[in-house]
Amino acid sequence: MKILVTGGVGYIGSHTVVDLIENGHDIVILDNLCNSKIEVLDKIKEITGKAPAFMVGDIRNRSDVDNVFNTHHDIDAVIHFAGLKAVGESCEKPLLYYDNNIAGTVTLLKSMSAHGCKRIVFSSSATVYGDPATVPVTEDFPLSTTNPYGSTKLYIEQILKDLCASDSEWDATLLRYFNPVGAHESTLLGENPNGIPNNLMPYIMKVACGKLEKLHIFGDDYPTADGTGVRDYIHVCDLAHGHTLAISKLDGLKIYNLGTGTGYSVLDMVKAFEKANNIKLPYCIDPRRPGDVAVNFADPAKAKEELGFEATRTLEDMCRTSYEFAKKNFK
Numbered sequence: 001m002k003i004l005v006t007g008g009v010g011y012i013g014s015h016t017v018v019d020l021i022e023n024g025h026d027i028v029i030l031d032n033l034c035n036s037k038i039e040v041l042d043k044i045k046e047i048t049g050k051a052p053a054f055m056v057g058d059i060r061n062r063s064d065v066d067n068v069f070n071t072h073h074d075i076d077a078v079i080h081f082a083g084l085k086a087v088g089e090s091c092e093k094p095l096l097y098y099d100n101n102i103a104g105t106v107t108l109l110k111s112m113s114a115h116g117c118k119r120i121v122f123s124s125s126a127t128v129y130g131d132p133a134t135v136p137v138t139e140d141f142p143l144s145t146t147n148p149y150g151s152t153k154l155y156i157e158q159i160l161k162d163l164c165a166s167d168s169e170w171d172a173t174l175l176r177y178f179n180p181v182g183a184h185e186s187t188l189l190g191e192n193p194n195g196i197p198n199n200l201m202p203y204i205m206k207v208a209c210g211k212l213e214k215l216h217i218f219g220d221d222y223p224t225a226d227g228t229g230v231r232d233y234i235h236v237c238d239l240a241h242g243h244t245l246a247i248s249k250l251d252g253l254k255i256y257n258l259g260t261g262t263g264y265s266v267l268d269m270v271k272a273f274e275k276a277n278n279i280k281l282p283y284c285i286d287p288r289r290p291g292d293v294a295v296n297f298a299d300p301a302k303a304k305e306e307l308g309f310e311a312t313r314t315l316e317d318m319c320r321t322s323y324e325f326a327k328k329n330f331k
């Protein structure tokens, strides 16, 4: 298939482009590079031997999106990663998030429709489950959000549901990612956030490389085995492959969790990282982070049954590849 990947230069997008190329697909990337670097395209070529077509542009700008479809007439489907994702920033700048994520998606969908391309895989998030009453979480759990970023994911899901209900030609698969971590085995691709990271694994990586002094663990008084928050960490290469499976099975409206089904606490992650990399991670216990939930992990059964999706990489793989990438790439 010929696939337009919005946000394909970013963390999850770049790993997915590699997996798609390795599975024989032709790729066109549209990215405005607001949170990624153009060098990633060379790394994709180094890994796969093939350079994806790339157009710099913004999904909010109709002419940028039209330009992609007018240049590449035969696009079969879109995988839509482009979006802003920092929860804290979304609370400070909600309009930026509603504009970039929601208005951007509406513009993308209008252009797709005008060009007769009505097949999309969308990057949703486990954040749409809010604070789940029980775990593991199945796709039919009640949806809610605790911040504007999460609201953008929820609204975009609703837009895609409405679109599929209005026109049977549309196929939309909503993938709800749990906590993607890790890096490509080559160490050429990975997550390299600017400044102080918001998420656990990039923060651990910066501490491990001596760029930050110690990890601040946000709360040890949750109702979990060791008191720290529990999440479903999934290797980004497993997550990437989930998109390759999903794009081949587009059929009406589908919703899948992409996780491993196993929850690890913050302290489990610290210990696993130390063991995998034979290093010591200094940490301290801080108060809870506002808005955090105690436990969230997936029931991945539906994705396994319908997509054949199964995460195969271990927690050791996640910790090892993260550190190898950080050592090579964190300046």
Ligand code: NAD
Binding pocket: 006, 007, 008, 009, 010, 011, 012, 013, 030, 031, 032, 033, 034, 035, 036, 057, 058, 059, 060, 080, 081, 082, 083, 084, 085, 100, 104, 123, 124, 125, 126, 177, 178, 179, 180
């Ligand atoms: P990322 O920031 O690394 O990648 C997003 C890419 O989209 C970047 O390359 C950025 O430059 C581009 N982009 C942003 N706004 C754009 C716009 N208006 N026009 C064109 N390009 C634009 O983030 P990621 O971690 O790879 O996440 C990809 C998607 O997955 C996002 O939609 C995110 O919300 C979603 N998601 C991420 C996580 C996570 O923990 N990383 C979890 C669940 C869902």
Ligand code: WQD
Binding pocket: 085, 087, 124, 125, 126, 127, 178, 179, 198, 199, 200, 201, 203, 215, 216, 217, 218, 219, 228, 229, 230, 231, 266, 289, 292
């Ligand atoms: C994991 C655990 C923290 C940092 C967020 C978004 C969600 C999704 C993934 C996109 C929690 C603890 C963290 C630190 C810590 N993104 N922690 N010290 O909160 O599950 O989800 O990213 O969709 O929308 O909300 O991930 O990595 O931030 O936190 O103790 O410096 O690590 O309290 O228990 P989270 P996270």
